[in-house]
Amino acid sequence: MQNNKRPETMKRIANETLAQDFIDEQVEEIRAQVGNKKVLLALSGGVDSSVVAALLIKAIGKQLVCVHVNHGLLRKGEPEQVVEVFRNQMNANLVYVDAAERFLGKLAGVSEPEKKRKIIGAEFIRVFEEEARKQEGIEFLAQGTIYPDILESDGVKAHHNVGGLPEDLKFELVEPLKLLFKDEVRVVGKALGLPDGMVYRQPFPGPGLGVRCLGAITRERLEAVRESDAILREEFSKNGLEGKVWQYFTAVPDFRSVGVKNGARTYAFPVIIRAVNTVDAMTATVEDVPFALLQHITKRITEEVEGVNRVLYDLTPKPCGTIEWE
Amino acid sequence: MEHQKVLVLDFGGQYNQLIARRVRDLNVYCDLMPFGMTAEEIRKYDPIGIIFTGGPNSVYGENAPHISAEILRLGIPVLGICYGCQLIAYTLGGKVEHAETSEYGKRSFTFGKQSAISAGIPQTSICWMSHTDRVTQPPAGFETYASTESCPVAVFGNETEKIYGVQFHPEVVHSEYGNKLLENFLYRVCGAKGDWTTANFVAEQVAALKAKLGGKKVLCAMSGGVDSAVAAALVHRAAGDGLTCVFVDHGLLRKYEADEVMEVFRNQLGMNLIKADAGERFLGKLAGVSEPEQKRKIIGAEFIKVFESEAKKIGAVDFLVQGTIYPDVIESGKGNSAVIKSHHNVGGLPSVVDFKEIVEPLRDLFKDEVRRVGTELGLPDSVVLRQPFPGPGLAIRIMGEVTEEKLETLRDADYILRDEIAKAGLNREIWQYFAVITNSKTVGVQGDFRTYENVIALRAVTSVDAMTADWARIPYEILEKISVRIINEVKGANRIVYDVTSKPPATIEWE
Numbered sequence: 001m002q003n004n005k006r007p008e009t010m011k012r013i014a015n016e017t018l019a020q021d022f023i024d025e026q027v028e029e030i031r032a033q034v035g036n037k038k039v040l041l042a043l044s045g046g047v048d049s050s051v052v053a054a055l056l057i058k059a060i061g062k063q064l065v066c067v068h069v070n071h072g073l074l075r076k077g078e079p080e081q082v083v084e085v086f087r088n089q090m091n092a093n094l095v096y097v098d099a100a101e102r103f104l105g106k107l108a109g110v111s112e113p114e115k116k117r118k119i120i121g122a123e124f125i126r127v128f129e130e131e132a133r134k135q136e137g138i139e140f141l142a143q144g145t146i147y148p149d150i151l152e153s154d155g156v157k158a159h160h161n162v163g164g165l166p167e168d169l170k171f172e173l174v175e176p177l178k179l180l181f182k183d184e185v186r187v188v189g190k191a192l193g194l195p196d197g198m199v200y201r202q203p204f205p206g207p208g209l210g211v212r213c214l215g216a217i218t219r220e221r222l223e224a225v226r227e228s229d230a231i232l233r234e235e236f237s238k239n240g241l242e243g244k245v246w247q248y249f250t251a252v253p254d255f256r257s258v259g260v261k262n263g264a265r266t267y268a269f270p271v272i273i274r275a276v277n278t279v280d281a282m283t284a285t286v287e288d289v290p291f292a293l294l295q296h297i298t299k300r301i302t303e304e305v306e307g308v309n310r311v312l313y314d315l316t317p318k319p320c321g322t323i324e325w326e
Numbered sequence: 327m328e329h330q331k332v333l334v335l336d337f338g339g340q341y342n343q344l345i346a347r348r349v350r351d352l353n354v355y356c357d358l359m360p361f362g363m364t365a366e367e368i369r370k371y372d373p374i375g376i377i378f379t380g381g382p383n384s385v386y387g388e389n390a391p392h393i394s395a396e397i398l399r400l401g402i403p404v405l406g407i408c409y410g411c412q413l414i415a416y417t418l419g420g421k422v423e424h425a426e427t428s429e430y431g432k433r434s435f436t437f438g439k440q441s442a443i444s445a446g447i448p449q450t451s452i453c454w455m456s457h458t459d460r461v462t463q464p465p466a467g468f469e470t471y472a473s474t475e476s477c478p479v480a481v482f483g484n485e486t487e488k489i490y491g492v493q494f495h496p497e498v499v500h501s502e503y504g505n506k507l508l509e510n511f512l513y514r515v516c517g518a519k520g521d522w523t524t525a526n527f528v529a530e531q532v533a534a535l536k537a538k539l540g541g542k543k544v545l546c547a548m549s550g551g552v553d554s555a556v557a558a559a560l561v562h563r564a565a566g567d568g569l570t571c572v573f574v575d576h577g578l579l580r581k582y583e584a585d586e587v588m589e590v591f592r593n594q595l596g597m598n599l600i601k602a603d604a605g606e607r608f609l610g611k612l613a614g615v616s617e618p619e620q621k622r623k624i625i626g627a628e629f630i631k632v633f634e635s636e637a638k639k640i641g642a643v644d645f646l647v648q649g650t651i652y653p654d655v656i657e658s659g660k661g662n663s664a665v666i667k668s669h670h671n672v673g674g675l676p677s678v679v680d681f682k683e684i685v686e687p688l689r690d691l692f693k694d695e696v697r698r699v700g701t702e703l704g705l706p707d708s709v710v711l712r713q714p715f716p717g718p719g720l721a722i723r724i725m726g727e728v729t730e731e732k733l734e735t736l737r738d739a740d741y742i743l744r745d746e747i748a749k750a751g752l753n754r755e756i757w758q759y760f761a762v763i764t765n766s767k768t769v770g771v772q773g774d775f776r777t778y779e780n781v782i783a784l785r786a787v788t789s790v791d792a793m794t795a796d797w798a799r800i801p802y803e804i805l806e807k808i809s810v811r812i813i814n815e816v817k818g819a820n821r822i823v824y825d826v827t828s829k830p831p832a833t834i835e836w837e
Contacts, residue, residue: 113769214766253766253781255725257836258618260829272823288802294826295797302831310832312783312823315809319771321821326769 004150006179013184019191022184023055026176030059039140039174042128043068043094045082047201048144048177051185053086054192055176056142062093065138067131069124072100073208073222076230085195099127103210104217111216111254113326120207125165132169141171145178146185202247211326215254220307221269224252227305228271235297236275245287248275250301251325252308259309270310271301276323284318329521332356332512333373335363337391337409339380343653344790345407345497347692348505349377353520354512355690358656365396375403375516378410380495384424384459385409385416393417403488403515405443405508408457411491415482418465425476428458432500435480437472443483443490443510444471447503453480453494454501460493488515524698528560531687535564539645544685546647547633547675548573548599550587552712553649553688556700560687561647562597563703569647570598572636574629577605578719578733581741590709604632608721609730616726616765618837625718634678646681650689651696713758714792722837726765732780735818736763739782742815746808747786747800756798759786761812762836763819770820772813779820782812786825787834795829 013019039056043049043066056064066086070079079096086092106119132138177185189199205211209229213222228250236242251272259266273294276284298311314321334346334356342358349356356377368376376397383390395417398404406414412422436450455477464470464482468489472481483490490511496504512518539561546558548571562569571591575584584601592599611624637643676684688696700710716722720740724732740761747753762783770777784805789795809822825832 214768253764255765257725257832259827259832261831266831270827273826286802286806291799295828298826298828302827310825310827310836313826314821314823315784315805316770316813316821316823317806317810320777320813321768321770324769325821 004178006147010179013180013187015187016191019184019188022180022188023058023191026055027059030056030174030176033172033174034060034063034140037063037139038135038137039064039142040132040135040138040171041066041142043082043086044206045074045078045198045201046144046204047182047185047189047199048146050082050085050194050198051189051192052142052144052177053092054090054189054194056174057086057090057092058192062091064142065093065095065135067095067097067128069097069099069127069131071103071120071124071127071208071210073103073120073210075204075209075233076226081195081198085198095131097127097131099123102127104219104222107210107217109216113211116210116217116326117207120210124206129165129169132165139172140174141165142174142176145175147179147181150178200243202249205324211324212249212251214251214325221252221254224269224271224305224308225250228252228301228308231300231304232273232297235293235300239290239293241275241287241289241293245275246277246284247323248273248287250274253325257310261309266309268307268309270312271305271308272312272314272325273297274314274323274325276318278318278323282318284323286315286317289313329355329526330374330518331372332375332377332516332518333363333368333371334358334377334379335361335393335410337361337379337381337383337413339382339407339409341495341497342379343656343692345377345379347694348497348508349512350522350692350695352505352509352512352518353522354516354518355522361391361393365394365400368397368402369400373402374518375405375512377511378404378406378413380408380410380456383409385412385422398487398489403511404490405511405515406489406491407497408493408495409459411482411493412459412461414489414491415461415463415465415468415479418468420461420465420468421463422459423462425458425460427476429455429460429474429476430457431455433474433477433494435472435474435477435494437481439469439471441469441471441481441483441485441490442514443481443492443507445510445514447506447510452500452502453496453504454498455494457493461491464491490515524695524702527691527695528563528699528702531560532563535561535685535687539565539568539685542568542644543640543642544569544645544647545637545640545643545679545681546571548587548591549715549717550579550583550712551649551715552693552700552710553651553696555587555591555649555705555709555712556696556703557647557649557686557688558591558597559595559703559705560699561685562595567598570600570640570643572633572640573599573601574632574636575601575603575605576608576625576629576632576719578608578625578721578728580715580720580744581737586708590706595704600636602632602636604628607632609728612721612728614727618722621721621728621837622718625721629717630675630678633675637679642680644682645685646676646679646683647685647687648675650686652688652690652692655689711753713760716835722835723760723762725763725836731818732763735780735782735816736761738816739763739812739819742811743784743786743808746804746811750800750804752798752800752804755788756786756800757789757792757795758834759784759798761785762825768821772820777820780818781821781823782816782819783823783825783836784808785834785836787829789829789834792834795834797824797826797828800824 087094275287278284346358435453461479468484480493496507544565591597764781766781786798787795
C-alpha cells in the first residue's frame with residue numbers, strides 16, 4: 001500500500017467481521033511485500049506496536065524480530081506482560097533488552113524535563129540500533145504508524161515512529177496500520193487475540209514514568225510512581241472507571257512534607273493523582289472521582305507505598321495545565 | 327467568681343474534652359481533671375456533680391485506672407460514661423465482662439424503666455456505642471434502665487444515691503438524645519441553675535479584672551489570632567488606656583490581615599495599639615533558608631527580638647496578658663494529677679518583658695466559648711471566626727525559600743480560596759483551609775504560550791480537636807471555581823492540586 005490517503009469507500013472497522021477481513025487482506029499484502037526476508041520491530045507494549053506485532057506474527061511468524069527495550073520507566077507489570085503475550089503465548093521471536101540501569105545512569109541528576117526527554121529518546125535509539133546491528137539480514141522495519149500520524153504530517157511525508165536511526169541502517173518500512181484510526185486498531189487487536197489490558201491501554205508517553213517522576217529521577221521516587229500508579233489503575237478498574245476516564249496516572253514531585261505515623265513525625269513525598277477526560281487531547285477536564293473512592297485510594301497509597309505520606313488530586317484543566325506534568 | 331461546678335474526671339477517652347464542652351454548652355461550668363483526685367480533694371473542690379469519662383482500658387486490665395469507693399459515697403451525684411460506667415459497676419461489686427465482639431457505631435436502645443435521666447427521651451432511640459467490655463450485672467441496689475440488642479445493661483443507676491452509668495456516648499452527636507440525657511443529669515439530678523453564660527462570664531471577668539488591673543500598666547502581644555484578640559478586648563474593657571498592645575507584623579500574615587487588626591482594634595475599639603512593621607527584617611533573615619525547622623526558629627527568635635525592642639520603649643509593666651485557653655491548660659496538666667501548670671502560649675515572651683504578673687483571662691474557656699465571648703465583646707466575625715493560623719504564618723506554607731514574590735502569589739491564591747469558601751457558605755463547617763505554594767514548577771499553556779510556573783496546593787480539613795483531621799469533601803464545582811480563579815487571577819500559578827489526605831498519615835500543615 002503505497003498510497004497514504006484513506007480511500008473514501010473504506011468502511012470503519014467496527015466489528016469482528018470487518019476486522020477479520022482487514023487482517024486477511026493485510027496478511028496477504030505483508031507476505032507479498034516481505035517475501036522470505038526478515039522484519040525488525042521496536043515493540044514497546046503500547047497498543048499500536050502490539051497490534052503490528054500480532055499482525056506480522058500471523059503473516060510471517062519468526063521472520064519478525066521484535067525488540068522490547070525495557071528502559072526501567074515502564075509501568076508495573078508491563079515488561080512482564082510483553083514477554084508473556086508475545087514470547088510465551090504467540091511464540092514470537094522476541095529480544096528482551098533490560099536497559100534499566102543504563103537509562104537510570106544516564107538520567108542521574110538531570111532535572112530539566114526537556115533534557116530528560118532527549119536523553120531517554122536518544123538512548124532508546126542507541127539501544128535499538130545496537131540490537132538491530134546484532135541481527136543478520138534484516139531488510140524491513142515495521143512501524144505502528146496510524147492514520148492520525150499521517151494526517152498530522154500532512155499526509156505527505158512518512159511519519160517515523162522510530163526516527164533517528166543512522167543512515168547505514170536504512171530499511172524499507174512496513175506500516176500495516178497506517179490507514180486506521182485508533183478505535184479500529186483496537187478492534188483489530190482484539191480480533192488478533194491480544195488481551196484487553198493491552199488493547200485498551202491508556203496513552204503512555206515515550207519517556208514513560210520518567211516524566212512522572214518529576215525533576216531528577218531517583219530510584220526511590222520512581223518506585224513510588226510505579227507502585228502508586230498500579231494502585232490507581234487497579235482501583236479504577238475495580239470501580240468501573242477504567243474505560244470511562246480517558247487518562248489517569250500518578251506523579252511524584254521532588255519535595256517532601258511533614259506527616260505523622262504511629263505518633264512519630266514523617267517527612268516524605270506526596271503522590272499526585274491526575275485523572276482527565278478529553279475529546280481530542282487538545283483540551284481536558286478533570287474527572288470528578290467519587291470522594292469515597294479517592295479516600296480509599298489515598299489510604300492504600302499512603303499505607304502501601306514506601307516513602308509517601310500525602311496524596312494530592314490535580315484540579316487543573318487543560319488549558320492551563322498540560323495533561324502530563326513535565 | 328462563684329458559680330456551680332461540675333467535675334469531669336478524665337480516664338483517657340478520646341471524647342473527654344467534648345464531654346466538658348457539652349456540659350459548658352448546657353450553661354454549667356465544669357473542669358476536666360485527671361482521674362487520680364482523691365475523695366478529699368473532690369470534697370474540697372465542691373462540685374454539684376461528677377462525670378467519669380470513657381477510656382481505653384478494661385477495668386480488669388493490669389494498669390487500669392481505678393477509683394476509691396469513697397468517691398461514690400460523698401453524696402455527690404455521679405454519671406459514668408462507657409469506661410466510667412463499667413468502673414462504677416466494678417467498684418460497687420457489679421459484674422463487668424468482655425464481650426466477644428465489639429459494639430461500635432449507632433445502635434438502637436430501649437428504656438425498660440423510667441428514671442430522672444430519661445425524662446423527655448423516647449422509649450426507643452439511637453445511641454452511639456464504642457466498647458468491647460460491658461456491664462452484665464449492675465451492683466446491688468442498682469437497677470437496669472435501658473438495654474440494646476447486644477448490651478444488656480446500657481443504662482443503669484440508683485435514684486436515691488444519684489449514681490448513673492451509661493454505656494453509650496451521650497456527648498457524641500450521633501446519640502440522638504445524648505444531650506438531653508446530659509441535661510437531665512445536670513438539671514434534674516445535680517440541681518444545676520445554669521449560671522454559666524457568656525454574658526455572666528464577661529460581666530464577672532470585667533469586674534474581677536477591673537479590681538485587679540485598675541490604674542496599672544498592662545501589656546499584651548497581639549498576633550491577630552482569636553485568643554490574643556479576645557483576651558486583649560476583654561482586658562481593654564477593664565483596664566482601658568492602661569493596656570498597651572503590641573502587634574508585630576512579620577510580613578507573613580494573610581492578605582489584608584494586618585490592616586484589619588489596625589482597623590478593628592485601633593480605629594473601632596480605640597485601643598492603645600503599637601504596630602511594629604517588621605516585614606523586611608523577617609524576609610531578610612529568611613533569605614536563603616529552606617529548611618522548615620530553621621525557618622520556624624528564625625521567625626520565633628526574631629519575633630521575640632522585635633517584641634522586646636517595643637517592650638523596652640514602654641518600660642516596666644505590672645501585668646503581661648496571655649491568651650492561654652483551657653485546652654492548653656489541660657494539655658500541660660496531663661498525667662500530673664490536679665497540678666495545673668501555667669501554660670505560656672507565647673513561648674519566650676515573659677523572659678524579655680519586665681512585668682510582675684501574668685494575666686490569663688481565658689484560661690477557663692474552650693475555643694468555642696472564646697469565640698462567643700469575642701462576639702459578646704462586639705468583635706467582628708472576621709476576627710472571632712478566624713481560622714487557626716500558625717505562628718510562623720505563611721512562611722511554613724511556602725515550601726523552600728521564602729521570597730516576596732512567592733509570598734505575593736500565595737497571599738492572592740489563599741485569598742481566593744477563603745473568598746470562595748465563604749461564598750459557598752462552607753466557612754463554619756470547615757475547620758481550617760489554606761493554600762500552600764510548593765517548590766515545584768510545572769509546564770502549562772496559557773493562551774498560546776508555554777508557561778513554567780508554581781504548583782499551588784489547596785488544603786481544607788474538618789476536625790473536632792486538630793488531633794485528627796479529615797480532608798474536607800468540598801464539592802467539585804466549587805473546587806473547580808477556585809482553581810480556575812487562581813489560575814486566571816494569580817500571577818505565578820499554573821497548576822492547582824487538592825490535598826486529599828487525612829491526619830494521620832499527613833498533618834494539617836505541610837511543614
